[in-house]
Amino acid sequence: xxxxxxxxxxxxxxxxxxxxxxxxxxxxxxxxxxxxxxxxxxxxxxxxxxxxxxxxxxxxxxxxxxxxxxxxxxxxxxxxxxxxxxxxxxxxxxxxxxxxxxxxxxxxxxxxxxxxxxxxxxxxxxxxxxxxxxxxxxxxxxxxxxxxxxxxxxxxxxxxxxxx
Amino acid sequence: xxxxxxxxxxxxxxxxxxxxxxxxxxxxxxxxxxxxxxxxxxxxxxxxxxxxxxxxxxxxxxxxxxxxxxxxxxxxxxxxxxxxxxxxxxxxxxxxxxxxxxxxxxxxxxxxxxxxxxxxxxxxxxxxxxxxxxxxxxxxxxxxxxxxxxxxxxxxxxxxxxxxxxxxxxxxxxxxxxxxxxxxxxxxxxxxxxxxxxxxxxxxxxxxxxxxxxxxxxxxxxxxxxxxxxxxxxxxxxxxxxxxxxxxxxxxxxxxxxxxxxxxxxxxxxxxxxxxxxxxxxxxxxxxxxxxxxxxxxxxxxxxxxxxxxxxxxxxxxxxxxxxxxxxxxxxxxxxxxxxxxxxxxxxxxxxxxxxxxxxxxxxxxxxxxxxxxxxxxxxxxxxxxxxxxxxxxxxxxxxxxxxxxxxxxxxxxxxxxxxxxxxxxxxxxxxxxxxxxxxxxxxxxxxxxxxxxxxxxxxxxxxxxxxxxxxxxxxxxxxxxxxxxxxxxxxxxxxxxxxxxxxxxxxxxxxxxxxxxxxxxxxxxxxxxxxxxxxxxxxxxxxxxxxxxxxxxxxxxxxxxxxxxxxxxxxxxxxxxxxxxxxxxxxxxxxxxxxxxxxxxxxxxxxxxxxxxxxxxxxxxxxxxxxxxxxxxxxxxxxxxxxxxxxxxxxxxx
Numbered sequence: 058x059x060x061x062x063x064x065x066x067x068x069x070x071x072x073x074x075x076x077x078x079x080x081x082x083x084x085x086x087x088x089x090x091x092x093x094x095x096x097x098x099x100x101x102x103x104x105x106x107x108x109x110x111x112x113x114x115x116x117x118x119x120x121x122x123x124x125x126x127x128x129x130x131x132x133x134x135x136x137x138x139x140x141x142x143x144x145x146x147x148x149x150x151x152x153x154x155x156x157x158x159x160x161x162x163x164x165x166x167x168x169x170x171x172x173x174x175x176x177x178x179x180x181x182x183x184x185x186x187x188x189x190x191x192x193x194x195x196x197x198x199x200x201x202x203x204x205x206x207x208x209x210x211x212x213x214x215x216x217x218x219x220x221x
Numbered sequence: 222x223x224x225x226x227x228x229x230x231x232x233x234x235x236x237x238x239x240x241x242x243x244x245x246x247x248x249x250x251x252x253x254x255x256x257x258x259x260x261x262x263x264x265x266x267x268x269x270x271x272x273x274x275x276x277x278x279x280x281x282x283x284x285x286x287x288x289x290x291x292x293x294x295x296x297x298x299x300x301x302x303x304x305x306x307x308x309x310x311x312x313x314x315x316x317x318x319x320x321x322x323x324x325x326x327x328x329x330x331x332x333x334x335x336x337x338x339x340x341x342x343x344x345x346x347x348x349x350x351x352x353x354x355x356x357x358x359x360x361x362x363x364x365x366x367x368x369x370x371x372x373x374x375x376x377x378x379x380x381x382x383x384x385x386x387x388x389x390x391x392x393x394x395x396x397x398x399x400x401x402x403x404x405x406x407x408x409x410x411x412x413x414x415x416x417x418x419x420x421x422x423x424x425x426x427x428x429x430x431x432x433x434x435x436x437x438x439x440x441x442x443x444x445x446x447x448x449x450x451x452x453x454x455x456x457x458x459x460x461x462x463x464x465x466x467x468x469x470x471x472x473x474x475x476x477x478x479x480x481x482x483x484x485x486x487x488x489x490x491x492x493x494x495x496x497x498x499x500x501x502x503x504x505x506x507x508x509x510x511x512x513x514x515x516x517x518x519x520x521x522x523x524x525x526x527x528x529x530x531x532x533x534x535x536x537x538x539x540x541x542x543x544x545x546x547x548x549x550x551x552x553x554x555x556x557x558x559x560x561x562x563x564x565x566x567x568x569x570x571x572x573x574x575x576x577x578x579x580x581x582x583x584x585x586x587x588x589x590x591x592x593x594x595x596x597x598x599x600x601x602x603x604x605x606x607x608x609x610x611x612x613x614x615x616x617x618x619x620x621x622x623x624x625x626x627x628x629x630x631x632x633x634x635x636x637x638x639x640x641x642x643x644x645x646x647x648x649x650x651x652x653x654x655x656x657x658x659x660x661x662x663x664x665x666x667x668x669x670x671x672x673x674x675x676x677x678x679x680x681x682x683x684x685x686x687x688x689x690x691x692x693x694x695x696x697x698x699x700x701x702x703x704x705x706x707x708x709x710x711x712x713x714x715x716x717x718x719x720x721x722x723x724x725x726x727x728x729x730x731x732x733x734x735x736x737x738x739x740x741x742x743x744x745x746x747x748x749x750x751x752x753x754x755x756x757x758x759x760x761x762x763x764x765x766x767x768x769x770x771x772x773x774x775x776x777x778x779x780x781x782x783x784x785x786x787x788x789x790x791x792x793x794x795x796x797x798x799x800x801x802x803x804x805x806x807x808x809x810x811x812x813x814x815x816x817x818x819x820x821x822x823x824x825x826x827x828x829x830x831x832x833x834x835x836x837x838x839x840x841x842x843x844x845x846x847x848x849x850x851x852x853x854x855x856x857x858x859x860x861x862x863x864x865x866x867x868x869x870x871x872x873x874x875x876x
Contacts, residue, residue, distance in 0.1 A: 084437070089327075090430070090431020104541075
């Protein structure tokens with residue numbers, strides 16, 4: 058099974074404010090530190106736009122398959138693939154295995170893994186709302202966000218990563 | 222200490238590097254950002270004579286970001302460089318978005334103090350606790366883009382945050398700017414010149430320590446309230462979409478644009494049409510973009526010139542990157558009469574790459590164009606100045622391109638004439654031509670700025686004449702009379718009069734209070750664009766609430782306002798030590814004496830009300846009307862006795 062609701066990412070609407078990284082690190086660590094965020098926004102060096110990189114809690118998670126300690130488990134309630142830190146040895150097999158580069162390592166060597174904040178992801182809540190027809194490249198409605206948390210069939214722009 | 226980092230000191234002469242905590246009593250008085258930058262500047266110049274040459278090794282360069290910068294208020298992070306300004310030889314500071322300020326703070330430093338002068342070109346690399354002064358000879362002589370790429374390659378990090386100067390700063394152009402990655406500019410008053418004078422090409426920073434938070438839950442609740450308030454402002458969607466470009470159409474309606482060196486205040490409709498934000502969004506914009514960390518407004522834009530959008534698009538085909546701001550449209554689009562976004566964007570990028578202030582250069586070219594129109598300069602002059610008979614006719618892009626290049630590279634007489642700003646340039650030309658030209662110079666308090674019609678909006682006119690850093694609209698940013706905000710006037714003064722357009726009523730008080738208020742926002746480290754323009758929406762109490770949740774230090778809106786006032790008084794005191802008095806708070810002849818020719822403010826000119834409003838302005842600040850100097854009473858009330866002592870010793874304060 059996959060997650061019940063998943064992230065839908067429309068990078069065309071991402072303004073690169075990194076508010077998602079800030080609220081993520083605040084929620085998870087009590088500090089503002091993008092290096093401790095579970096979500097990472099990267100800049101496309103060629104086009105100059107930004108792309109949020111986030112865990113899609115895949116149907117068949119490569120991170121989970123790679124973990125020698127069995128520290129990654131799917132949460133029955135939310136469908137999230139969650140890291141049990143007490144079992145994690147920090148070997149980084151999951152980091153290497155993830156096809157989206159969505160498992161992070163913080164400066165102290167700890168593995169950072171999105172857990173969907175228990176079913177109500179903070180990053181989505183604080184993602185910048187954009188004005189109607191934000192640019193000629195899209196015809197978005199007023200209030201559209203780069204990050205959404207929706208039922209798998211409602212995913213509009215992200216390729217259906219969760220189907221993997 | 223929650224929410225705060227340290228002060229990092231770097232002496233480029235000796236190579237000494239040290240850190241120290243910010244004293245807690247300084248935090249209490251000045252909060253952070255601009256406030257603590259100013260305190261550091263003041264401390265430096267208690268040991269060093271403030272009358273030193275700002276281009277010499279005794280000047281100091283301070284970079285700082287306030288405590289709410291780099292956190293998640295949703296209001297962005299604006300850093301400041303503070304120094305003695307080489308552009309106009311008075312207090313100088315300059316603000317930028319970009320990634321550098323936050324990287325500096327995540328590395329653990331809220332303020333960087335650079336003193337001395339390196340004996341060869343260097344750059345500073347900050348990587349958490351590791352701080353190095355490195356050889357920059359490979360990057361010297363290069364434009365910002367190329368230099369930043371070189372530095373990033375050298376450090377092996379393509380996302381490294383860098384504050385960097387171009388050739389203009391290296392060549393000590395007095396109004397050189399610092400460009401902060403990716404393309405934000407600390408433009409005004411010559412921060413880039415101070416970099417250059419210290420042989421400092423750039424400061425690169427990377428930080429992984431982060432910022433500690435006293436009350437994460439309380440902080441997010443304050444953020445929730447900010448989000449809620451932002452959305453309750455009916456203008457917020459337009460601002461998110463168009464940013465400052467929205468000002469073009471708004472000013473067209475209220476007679477706020479300035480055309481052809483401000484000889485006119487209405488731009489012909491067919492030209493306005495292609496400079497509207499709408500035109501830019503429809504034809505060139507590709508994405509919305511937030512210039513700094515934590516800004517959910519995202520008022521900036523990324524654009525692309527495909528080559529067919531406008532008459533000049535072919536010439537600038539392939540240009541990509543950040544779009545221009547109203548500032549650039551006003552100076553080149555309207556001031557030089559080049560109503561073409563492809564060209565305007567190119568000039569914006571060129572100024573940022575050579576690293577020069579758009580305001581000063583944007584004042585210079587329209588001035589030269591007016592001289593051309595009046596027959597004061599001709600092809601013989603331009604041939605003598607730059608080797609080519611460039612025609613400074615209205616709308617000639619070649620003249621703008623050549624001027625920017627000459628100023629940046631300083632390789633001909635044209636660049637030399639303009640090297641020390643517009644007022645000096647006019648003197649240079651008068652000496653050469655023996656014809657008076659001062660009456661065509663648009664300036665206030667000795668400096669040039671971007672062009673907009675201020676004669677019909679006395680608050681802004683006063684701001685331009687009195688700002689601590691010289692001719693400037695940001696020190697006391699407000700929309701009270703321009704936006705007809707009777708509600709703000711009522712809340713601040715108990716009367717709606719400051720919110721009435723095209724009258725001088727209460728505008729002196731409004732200018733003074735706006736300065737204190739805007740400074741109060743600046744010391745926190747967030748962007749002033751939403752907060753200062755709509756102070757009833759995001760009020761100082763709410764900012765103080767976020768601050769208290771972050772730092773654990775009790776603070777209310779009133780105390781934050783006081784800290785802002787204290788900070789602004791420190792800037793004033795710095796200028797008083799340099800000998801600046803009431804007679805220096807002034808505007809150019811065109812704004813003072815020439816009435817507006819057309820539009821809603823027709824017939825208005827500054828001299829009709831200027832002196833009365835200055836009186837009102839000084840009075841509200843608690844300063845002496847006759848000299849403009851600060852009074853003992855005021856400085857004692859602000860708990861600034863140490864500052865008062867210095868001023869009294871130098872005869873720069875009154876009873």
